[in-house]
Amino acid sequence: MSKMPGRPVLTVPEAEALALELFGAAGTAAPLPSDRDLNFRLTLTDGSRAVFKIFNTIEDEAYLECQSDAMDWAAKAGLPVPKVIGRATAKLNGKNHLVRLVSWLDGTPLGDASPITAQMEFDLGALLGRMDRAMEGFEHPAAPNHFPWDFANVADTVSKHIHAIPEARKPLVEMGLNLYQEHVAPKWDVLPKAIIHNDANDYNVLVGSAQEYPRPITGLLDFGDLVHSARVGNPAVAATYLALHREDPVDALCQVIKGYTSIFELSELELEVFYSLVCIRLSVSVTMSAVQRALEPDNEYLSISEKGAWTTLEKLQHQHPRLVHYRLRDAAGYAPVPNxxxxxxxxxxxxxxxxxxxxxxxxxxxxxxxxxxxxxxxxxxxxxxxxxxxxxxxxxxxxxxxxxxxxxxxxxxxxxxxxxxxxxxxxxxxxxxxxxxxxxxxxxxxxxxxxxxxxxxxxxxxxxxxxxxxxxxxxxxxxxxxxxxxxxxxxxxxxxxxxxxxxxxxxxxxxxxxxxxxxxxxxxxxxxxxxxxxxxxxxxxxxxxxxxxxxxxxxxxxxxxxxxxxxxxxxxxxxxxxxxxxxx
Structure with a gap:
């Protein structure tokens, strides 16, 4: 039984019946991982597939419409993102849940690909550059700025929940918090803002077959963390999760930046905060994993990145922040050491x-x-x-x-x-x-x-x-x-x-x-x-x-x-x- 507040509870047969009732979609359902909603892969009778999403009761309908509109906007720009097929509301256990039927994208999660090459890191950066360029004109009144994973709020999120972290590991979490307070907070108001995807983690990104070379990026999933925030957050989030797969995590950051800036410019100001954003994202990740695991100890998805995040924080504690900054400037095409x-x-x-x-x-x-x-x-x-x-x-x-x-x-x-x-x-x-x-x-x-x-x-x-x-x-x-x-x-x-x-x-x-x-x-x-x-x-x-x-x-x-x-x-x-x- 889920202890996550507002998360729907539904068996596979019940999900199949609900999809048929709401959308006339007859097919076979299989559970998909999610941190706060309930998702199923639906294989329809004609052989096509879709994602059947039953949202947490805490989700706001206007915000879901914002997500849907953003997906449509990105799809019209030629980006490989899902499309909303149907919208509905369902009453489950006496509570109303918003429901969506979304198109299926083929591919392998990037986190399951091996190896993750520098070219794939570059290509993901380029995809996010294309997305941020395409989304420049997109505005929506329901785009939130109160989300706990939003870089505007991450310091508060970590501070609120750091009690869940074992004492021996708190210094690693505090490293990200301190970097944020020193380098990001004073500059936050002047960083360029936009509506961003905010969650290009390695399991929200799809890649093509291992037989293809170079192995292409084929899709970007899950607009559920969409926020109006610092635009640099988009490549910073992607770089964070790619860093989990590197012996030298900064190499991944550099490749993402090279790809991103091949399409869309990062300012010197944005590069000044990039590394701190990566570190605080890791701090948020391990902190929220600890909190959510206490609520749902059997949900493996909630801890999917936790081990890698701790390992990466341990590696980054030995990196000098200014040296990282110089490497990022070099990757973006600026003189590495300004003076x-x-x-x-x-x-x-x-x-x-x-x-x-x-x-x-x-x-x-x-x-x-x-x-x-x-x-x-x-x-x-x-x-x-x-x-x-x-x-x-x-x-x-x-x-x-x-x-x-x-x-x-x-x-x-x-x-x-x-x-x-x-x-x-x-x-x-x-x-x-x-x-x-x-x-x-x-x-x-x-x-x-x-x-x-x-x-x-x-x-x-x-x-x-x-x-x-x-x-x-x-x-x-x-x-x-x-x-x-x-x-x-x-x-x-x-x-x-x-x-x-x-x-x-x-x-x-x-x-x-x-x-x-x-x-x-x-x-x-x-x-x-x-x-x-x-x-x-x-x-x-x-x-x-x-x-x-x-x-x-x-x-x-x-x-x-x-x-x-x-x-x-x-x-x-x-x-x-x-x-x-x-x-x-």
């Missing part, structure tokens, strides 16, 4: 003012640029971290000059476990410039600043001695420079906050035994946003996030006063190659 351009422009305009960081043994000796890339004909993949392999070649070619390892270079030299990412992709893109000189060579500050943080790292393939300087050459312009592979003695006596001037000796290069296990050199890197890290920062990025990390750590070539050949050339993207081939 990176200002730092780059300032450095370029002052490129003649910086002091050399590493001096050659012979004054004026031009630097020697090396190729350590995956396609290098000069060195094999492990050359710079195996003693005796590259040392002689590097020092013979460098002579009295400074050897250069390039920025933005894809390398295979990074074999440690610390270079594996959450998704399994390895980090291979070099984010700094390497300056090769023998151990104990002095390192000098290129411009004035203060000691921000330092550490002697001991793990193999790490930085060894590492120093970060903070620079604020103009009010409102702040960035950092990182110096890696230093001797341990170099960083022992440093003092946080100590001022340094351009040309000051700040450290010395470390030997192989102290610098993380590399041929002696300085790893020099510019950092636009430290992501709250102290005495370290990723010096290598994964290829899929290359543009994001190159925006966080832009080219230091101008600051170092070295040739532009120290920037590794990028191989043409596959799509670029195809377009060139088609034009030829």
């Amino acid at each position: 990176s351009t200002f730092v780059v422009d300032w450095i370029q305009s002052h490129k003649d003012d910086f002091h050399p960081v590493i001096l050659p043994a012979r004054p004026g000796a031009p630097p020697v640029v090396f190729d350590f890339s995956v396609s290098s004909q000069e060195f094999d993949s492990e050359a710079i971290n195996t003693p005796g392999v590259a040392d002689k070649e590097i020092w013979d070619r460098t002579g009295n000059a400074v050897g250069i390892g390039r920025w933005d270079e894809p390398r295979l030299a990074y074999g440690g476990d610390q270079y594996a990412t959450q998704s399994g992709e390895r980090r291979t893109i070099h984010l700094g410039v390497d300056l090769f000189r023998p151990a104990r060579t002095p390192v000098q500050a290129p411009l004035s600043g203060t000691v921000h943080s330092f550490c002697a790292h001991h793990a193999r393939f790490d930085y060894g001695g590492c120093l970060i300087l903070e620079h604020e050459p103009e009010k409102g312009l702040r960035f950092w420079t990182l110096y890696g592979h230093l001797s341990h003695d170099s960083v022992k006596n440093l003092v946080v906050g100590k001022s340094v001037e351009a040309g000051d000796v700040i450290a010395y290069l470390g030997p192989f035994e102290e610098n993380g296990g590399w041929v002696p050199h300085l790893h020099f890197q510019i950092i636009v946003d430290r992501l709250d890290l102290e005495a370290t920062f990723p010096g290598v990025a994964s290829p899929s996030q290359r543009d994001v990390w190159c925006s966080l750590s832009p080219s230091p070539v101008d600051m170092l006063g070295i040739p532009q050949s120290a920037v590794a050339p990028r191989s043409p993207h596959v799509q670029d190659l195809l377009e060139r081939r088609n034009r030829s």
Whole structure:
């Protein structure tokens, strides 16, 4: 027996009889899952199928008409959504229930598809972009704004029911709540609003046969959560449930945004709240699952996403919100790190003012640029971290000059476990410039600043001695420079906050035994946003996030006063190659 207030109770034979009575629809009924109504798949005598829906008594007739009108509007725009075939009212157990007969859409629920590919995530984003573009002119006086799953009300919903969450797990729920209060609530009134579907979860989306490639999105079901709310909520909800299927949940968010923005623009303001909306949706999901499960412990549908939602919250607690934001901006086609351009422009305009960081043994000796890339004909993949392999070649070619390892270079030299990412992709893109000189060579500050943080790292393939300087050459312009592979003695006596001037000796290069296990050199890197890290920062990025990390750590070539050949050339993207081939 249902304990959900207002939910109708009906056996299969009773449902078949009611469908025949109300709509003349003779057929065989089979129950379908629902969180608050009663749904049946009705197979009619002619072989066609429909959905027979008996609504909860709490449903408002005007709101159901709003849903029906929205479905009709979307269908007329060519979107793959159900159509309302019939409307009626039925009295069950002394209570009136609104009833609808809705067309059936063929397909497999996206949540049951395996694998869910990046293309499917992109295509769902594109479908929602088409929907939001098509619905721009749709208005209805009954579109609600009081729904508990509406992003306008989710903070209140979570706060009201968080008592249902076990104490050990409350911090995960509060993470979403805190992000919402910090990033969404202050901006809510100025976010673009529209009537949105609001529930493109993985079981409301249908896909085609597994034999089709790419496997298409064939339908969007259930307009029962339709609201007038922030338009960005539509792709945010879809991204939330796709994230449940990813080792790196943010990858799913990026693919949905790429698809959505291929059709319909997301503003920078909407991107600022996107991640927080995803997190609060997960918080609402687990909270409401706990509440509803207490009412109906035998209804498995109520907990269909709960386990995945908890797992995803656990993964997201290790993500830095600003880094996620930069990845989302990149996916939408914006500059990943907004203030990176200002730092780059300032450095370029002052490129003649910086002091050399590493001096050659012979004054004026031009630097020697090396190729350590995956396609290098000069060195094999492990050359710079195996003693005796590259040392002689590097020092013979460098002579009295400074050897250069390039920025933005894809390398295979990074074999440690610390270079594996959450998704399994390895980090291979070099984010700094390497300056090769023998151990104990002095390192000098290129411009004035203060000691921000330092550490002697001991793990193999790490930085060894590492120093970060903070620079604020103009009010409102702040960035950092990182110096890696230093001797341990170099960083022992440093003092946080100590001022340094351009040309000051700040450290010395470390030997192989102290610098993380590399041929002696300085790893020099510019950092636009430290992501709250102290005495370290990723010096290598994964290829899929290359543009994001190159925006966080832009080219230091101008600051170092070295040739532009120290920037590794990028191989043409596959799509670029195809377009060139088609034009030829």
